[in-house]
Amino acid sequence: MTDYVKIIVDIPLSHLDNSYDYRVPKKYKDIIKIGHAVKVRFGNRMVVGFVIGFSNTTDLDKDRVRDISSIITKEELFNEEMLELFKWMASYYKCLLVKVIKSAIPTGVITGKVKKKRVRFLSLNQNQEETDRIINELRKKAPKQKEILEFLLANDEYLSTSQLAERVSTSAGTVSRLIKKGYLKYEEKISRRRPYFKKSSPGSSKPELTKEQQEVINKILVNIKGNKTDSYLLHGVTGSGKTEVYLRIIEEGLSRGKGAIVLVPEISLTPMMVRIFYQRFGDKIAVLHSNLSLGERYDEWRRLYYGEALIAIGARSAVFAPVKNCGLIIIDEEHETSYKQGENPYYHAREVALKRVKLSGGVVILGSATPSLESYYYAQEGKFKYLALTERINAEEMPPVSIIDMREELRNGNTSIFSTSLKKAINNSLLKKEQVLIFLNRRGYANFILCRECGHVIKCKNCDISLTYHESENSLRCHYCDFTSIVPRNCPACGSVFIKKFGIGTERIEEELKKEFTGAVIERMDVDTTTRKGSHYEILERIEKGETDILVGTQMIAKGHDYPNISVVGVITADNILNLPDFRSGERTFQLLTQVAGRTGRGSKNGEVIIQTYTPEHYSIIAASKHDYLQFYNQEINSRKKLFYPPFSQLVNIIIQGYQEQGVVKAAEQLNVFLKDYQQYIKEILGPSPAPINKLRNRYRWQIILKIQGWAKRNFILAETRSKFLPEQDKEIGFIIDVDPIKML
Ligand SMILES: Nc1ncnc2c1ncn2[C@@H]1O[C@H](COP(=O)(O)OP(=O)(O)OP(=O)(O)O)[C@@H](O)[C@H]1O
Ligand SMILES: [Zn+2]
Ligand SMILES: [Zn+2]
Numbered sequence: 119m120t121d122y123v124k125i126i127v128d129i130p131l132s133h134l135d136n137s138y139d140y141r142v143p144k145k146y147k148d149i150i151k152i153g154h155a156v157k158v159r160f161g162n163r164m165v166v167g168f169v170i171g172f173s174n175t176t177d178l179d180k181d182r183v184r185d186i187s188s189i190i191t192k193e194e195l196f197n198e199e200m201l202e203l204f205k206w207m208a209s210y211y212k213c214l215l216v217k218v219i220k221s222a223i224p225t226g227v228i229t230g231k232v233k234k235k236r237v238r239f240l241s242l243n244q245n246q247e248e249t250d251r252i253i254n255e256l257r258k259k260a261p262k263q264k265e266i267l268e269f270l271l272a273n274d275e276y277l278s279t280s281q282l283a284e285r286v287s288t289s290a291g292t293v294s295r296l297i298k299k300g301y302l303k304y305e306e307k308i309s310r311r312r313p314y315f316k317k318s319s320p321g322s323s324k325p326e327l328t329k330e331q332q333e334v335i336n337k338i339l340v341n342i343k344g345n346k347t348d349s350y351l352l353h354g355v356t357g358s359g360k361t362e363v364y365l366r367i368i369e370e371g372l373s374r375g376k377g378a379i380v381l382v383p384e385i386s387l388t389p390m391m392v393r394i395f396y397q398r399f400g401d402k403i404a405v406l407h408s409n410l411s412l413g414e415r416y417d418e419w420r421r422l423y424y425g426e427a428l429i430a431i432g433a434r435s436a437v438f439a440p441v442k443n444c445g446l447i448i449i450d451e452e453h454e455t456s457y458k459q460g461e462n463p464y465y466h467a468r469e470v471a472l473k474r475v476k477l478s479g480g481v482v483i484l485g486s487a488t489p490s491l492e493s494y495y496y497a498q499e500g501k502f503k504y505l506a507l508t509e510r511i512n513a514e515e516m517p518p519v520s521i522i523d524m525r526e527e528l529r530n531g532n533t534s535i536f537s538t539s540l541k542k543a544i545n546n547s548l549l550k551k552e553q554v555l556i557f558l559n560r561r562g563y564a565n566f567i568l569c570r571e572c573g574h575v576i577k578c579k580n581c582d583i584s585l586t587y588h589e590s591e592n593s594l595r596c597h598y599c600d601f602t603s604i605v606p607r608n609c610p611a612c613g614s615v616f617i618k619k620f621g622i623g624t625e626r627i628e629e630e631l632k633k634e635f636t637g638a639v640i641e642r643m644d645v646d647t648t649t650r651k652g653s654h655y656e657i658l659e660r661i662e663k664g665e666t667d668i669l670v671g672t673q674m675i676a677k678g679h680d681y682p683n684i685s686v687v688g689v690i691t692a693d694n695i696l697n698l699p700d701f702r703s704g705e706r707t708f709q710l711l712t713q714v715a716g717r718t719g720r721g722s723k724n725g726e727v728i729i730q731t732y733t734p735e736h737y738s739i740i741a742a743s744k745h746d747y748l749q750f751y752n753q754e755i756n757s758r759k760k761l762f763y764p765p766f767s768q769l770v771n772i773i774i775q776g777y778q779e780q781g782v783v784k785a786a787e788q789l790n791v792f793l794k795d796y797q798q799y800i801k802e803i804l805g806p807s808p809a810p811i812n813k814l815r816n817r818y819r820w821q822i823i824l825k826i827q828g829w830a831k832r833n834f835i836l837a838e839t840r841s842k843f844l845p846e847q848d849k850e851i852g853f854i855i856d857v858d859p860i861k862m863l
Pocket of ligand 3 (some may be wrong): 601615
């Protein structure tokens with residue numbers, strides 16, 4: 119019995135980031151729970167709030183405490199353990215609790231935009247005995263009607279009149295006659311919307327495990343069986359069968375009544391992964407990702423909540439899935455940057471998963487062929503248990519990789535985008551009816567448009583970023599804010615007509631390939647070709663069926679896919695990422711190259727990888743060409759150590775932004791002065807300096823990066839900044855606190 123509840127209101131303002139007491143009206147006393155969304159009056163408006171605590175007393179004046187107006191959701195959107203997790207996130211990432219809650223629950227619930235979906239279906243209007251008697255009676259006179267009744271006795275399906283008629287190959291009229299006679303009746307039920315994925319029927323065939331797989335599984339199962347909490351880094355080279363390891367462990371967990379969460383990177387893996395999991399676990403899986411409609415997402419969420427599904431597969435935010443008795447969280451491709459949310463709250467799903475398991479028990483598995491530097495380091499330090507799959511399935515060889523120096527190509531008179539070796543390799547592959555993947559991490563046609571007379575580059579009017587040329591629409595587009603403009607005939611700066619497209623994107627590559635390899639079937643996969651639901655899957659399916667000869671694409675094609683007929687992988691340029699102003703650019707390059715290279719040499723075909731670059735001597739590229747993670751790691755970790763970058767410090771990037779550049783600069787300098795008082799706790803302050811993207815969506819951005827050794831110290835400094843510095847600041851200036859930043863842009 120509770121008299122009062124503590125409510126956190128859905129108004130994202132820092133001075134309201136406390137809970138408020140409300141009285142519980144009698145009718146709600148027995149039903150209200152932690153995690154319920156409610157409607158309350160706040161000031162003079164109605165707002166949504168979330169129940170985060172109970173109390174029998176209140177410090178407020180009893181006459182002034184207001185009643186809760188209503189409970190919005192039948193389900194509790196989070197339980198006490200999840201609330202603990204949310205509070206930890208708010209404190210660790212220095213953000214508002216309500217922001218965390220909202221990013222963790224299905225939003226459709228509280229906006230009221232999502233209604234339950236009901237379906238009408240036909241069912242028998244009498245018990246089985248009675249039905250049998252009627253069937254007997256109809257046998258001679260109306261064999262089709264008899265068949266319908268028999269069908270309904272044997273099948274447990276929810277069918278409308280027309281659907282039922284179709285199933286029994288008869289007319290709707292025949293079904294109607296049964297309704298008229300009173301033998302059938304209409305019923306209604308709530309149906310769950312299921313997200314689109316092509317299903318293949320669940321099958322039970324499982325491969326026999328390799329010795330390495332079996333060993334890894336045995337080690338993890340000790341903890342699953344013993345209900346122990348632990349975390350593992352599963353470092354398995356590309357094609358070593360990590361997915362099979364996941365499947366077996368989930369299976370074991372299920373047999374002990376434990377649910378699981380499987381996180382996959384946002385873009386590429388979902389449809390294929392889903393198919394594999396569906397084959398093994400059927401409708402026990404629920405899929406959560408950002409491409410679902412609100413209704414689908416809410417319904418998948420509810421299937422988990424009610425225990426109808428026990429395995430959640432999804433992108434980053436699936437780490438919050440309400441899986442019953444969740445004993446296992448798997449993070450596939452744990453090094454992927456999409457696990458870090460790029461907006462407030464700036465959380466990393468890996469950190470949240472580790473914390474979730476600490477609070478409620480269970481096992482975390484971080485899987486990757488190219489673990490993040492941090493994870494590998496922590497595994498060395500004993501924070502994670504290290505498990506390795508060192509061989510590919512069937513002891514297949516890693517494909518040979520050639521590095522092509524594009525400067526030399528030019529010296530030898532080749533001005534084409536493709537090196538001589540790449541062209542040769544593609545031609546060979548086409549002759550043998552094998553397939554080719556061509557990778558470039560930039561979509562569009564050309565990177566930028568430059569005036570050859572005055573050097574002016576056409577940039578977005580909102581952002582400090584050059585516009586990308588898209589040939590198919592003959593337009594210029596900003597890949598940050600989506601600003602679109604026509605292509606000017608003359609240079610906007612000097613009026614010259616000599617403006618030229620520079621750099622290349624996937625669209626241009628596709629065009630060049632079509633010119634060079636006439637007759638080959640060429641497809642492109644990037645953000646621009648996969649906006650339609652299911653298109654992603656269809657492109658990959660055509661590869662799988664051998665209908666496509668050459669697939670050009672961005673990161674989307676780089677990882678996770680497993681196609682045996684791909685014999686050539688070409689990387690158009692390895693330099694794009696390497697040259698980003700970010701201390702992780704070397705790591706990113708190594709990971710991406712290793713992952714793309716891993717797409718070939720699978721199955722019986724011999725594969726070959728060709729990396730084109732202007733910096734063939736860079737250690738990231740050399741190590742990737744030898745498939746040598748350790749060589750890369752050792753070199754990279756040394757430089758991190760020298761420069762106090764993670765894992766040797768805890769970073770925070772504070773972005774100061776506003777529409778007036780002067781105000782932004784002033785605030786950045788004031789923050790710098792404030793932080794100087796805490797210098798004894800800080801290893802290094804970088805900046806204040808203009809952010810690499812100095813202007814974004816019309817706002818000027820400056821940044822200060824802090825390297826701090828120790829989580830507690832960082833937490834202290836950020837708490838001080840939030841309580842002492844930020845409240846004094848001009849409201850026109852925004853401060854973004856990005857804890858453990860992943861992208862320094
Ligand atoms: N024990 C096994 N016996 C035979 N085939 C297997 C076995 N385990 C996995 N496979 C198959 O080997 C292929 C590669 O496995 P999988 O895609 O899981 O590798 P991976 O480690 O996830 O690689 P990547 O990091 O490149 O995604 C798949 O086709 C999978 O079905
Ligand atoms: Zn010009
Ligand atoms: Zn823009």
